[in-house]
Amino acid sequence: MKMEERDRLIRDEGEKIGRVEGKAEGRAEGRAEGKASLVSIIRKKALKGLDAAAISELLETGQKEIREILDLAESHPEWSDLEIAAELIRRQ
Numbered sequence: 642m643k644m645e646e647r648d649r650l651i652r653d654e655g656e657k658i659g660r661v662e663g664k665a666e667g668r669a670e671g672r673a674e675g676k677a678s679l680v681s682i683i684r685k686k687a688l689k690g691l692d693a694a695a696i697s698e699l700l701e702t703g704q705k706e707i708r709e710i711l712d713l714a715e716s717h718p719e720w721s722d723l724e725i726a727a728e729l730i731r732r733q
Contacts, residue, residue, distance in 0.1 A: 669730070676726035683710050684722065
């Protein structure tokens with residue numbers, strides 16, 4: 642095998658690995674952004690005085706997830722919706 646061919650094979654394999662990793666990162670970012678939308682809605686409903694049960698019924702989402710989001714928002718008021726979403730995904 643010539644050095645040029647070996648170098649090309651190594652480069653092609655590196656590009657393939659890079660694409661796979663890039664897709665995985667993109668999916669993770671997409672999940673976090675989607676979850677951040679849910680966090681935003683839940684925070685707004687809580688500010689209007691709704692509790693976890695009422696929000697759960699309104700959004701047709703499990704109360705456990707609602708409570709977890711509200712707990713994170715309360716214990717970390719400085720966190721953005723995206724930061725809360727990332728923490729939720731990390732815990733899964």
